[in-house]
Amino acid sequence: MSSTSPIVVVLDQEIVAAAHAAGENAWWLYCTEVLDHLRLPYTVIGPEEAAGRLATGDVVAVYPHEGRLVTSAGETAFDPGIWQRIVEIQQGVPVEKDGTPAPDGSSPVDDGLLKCDDGITLSYVTDRAVPPGEATVEGEFPHVYPPEAAPPMFHQAMADRLRLDFLALVFDAAAGVNLVLPWLHYWPAGVPAVAHMSHDSDGNVSEQAASGLDVFDQAGVKVTWCHCFPGGYTPEIVAEIAARGHEQALHYNAMGDADIASWGWPQLRAQYAWAQALTGRDGIVSNKNHYTRWEGWDEFFLWCERIGIQIDQSRGPSKQGNVGFPFGSCHLWFPIAGAAELNRRIDVLELPLHTQDLAWASHISIRDVILDEVLALHGVAHFLFHSAHLHTKPDVAEACRQVAAEARRRGMPWWTSEQLNSWERGRRGVQLAVSSADGELRVEITAEQAVKGAGVLLAVPGLAENAAFVVVSGAARASVVTRHGRLLLELAADLPAGTSSFTVRPTG
């Protein structure tokens, strides 16, 4: 099947090796992560083999280093700098000192504490906008809690949009040679986007946690509950968190306010063990760093990989003027390691964080900007709350209940990070292939593990909105849906582990 994949990624391994030998990043290797997230079928080949594949006429050849897309019908150029841009928006630049604050005073990241938003590469000047309907503050923005006004925010997921710009070229190129591209919807069939709520236990006051549990019940949301070293709640509260269906997770503390609460691998390892002992849960899969602490570039992801944290949720804002999409994404993505590790994929998913406590840490007007952008890009919206605020501030509790309802109103269900991690890793084990003959489309799917309610999407050239299909073989429902502004044929099906196949035919 792989020998006939409709996409080939053409990599000259000598150029990759030369970059790594010089200690430089081969950013273009990230092309495969962009394709992998959609489960687009591709193979990596060398330049010599590419000519042979192109001669067969049924392939889109991607040259990520050169910025070229080639088919038998012609060639399309794109900016080869796109890969570095995507990675640096998502992963930032190495955090070694305080970042440069926004000129309007809305993001005072120069606070003497190293954290994710010190490494932001998006521009405070050109990449932000004031939420619709909010007045622009003249002069210095007053960064007070709760915010008196709405500052400009990172209103667009710029890295996701860059990915989509590239993918649009791939889909157009395939359509140009009448090639059907299959991909796998990010979420279960019919679900346009999802939402995630996390909770940080800063201070570990059990009375506050009890209030938080009540508010989350009222909101109807199961949260990812991140436990902050040192101390911990009473055993009764810890048990109640699990009993009410919330996920037990770690809130790694490197703020220097307690013994071993500092930045380092031994400290993370010790705090992970502490959280296991506190919760009684061996297999903690998720973490968020207290105060969104960060140092260096890839070190923290490598530590997570080493200890078994499968999904990190640290990369988000700590200031009012860099909420929204400061790292350009609302999708689950795998980071790459630096040149020293040959830019390999690090086996830790990143779940981007979009804001801390609405109506306290951020202005309430950002809520719908986040939800609407995530819905438009079929991503996951992440809202963090602290029970320290839910307990004492009725406005924050109300904002929590309201955002829960607003996401649901948009058709976005609330998932814990553990659910997100399992789903994404499950769908990453799916391989798709499609062939067409006699007017029928035959789809062959191999899944490493079962995926319930999958949405297999087929980019069929010339597909009409009112087209109707019948599933000739295999248990699936066929319908025409719109994703990323394109009409696609969706097959909704439960995928068992192993290989399954479906045949569909247009009716009429």
Ligand SMILES: [Zn+2]
């Ligand atoms: Zn915290």
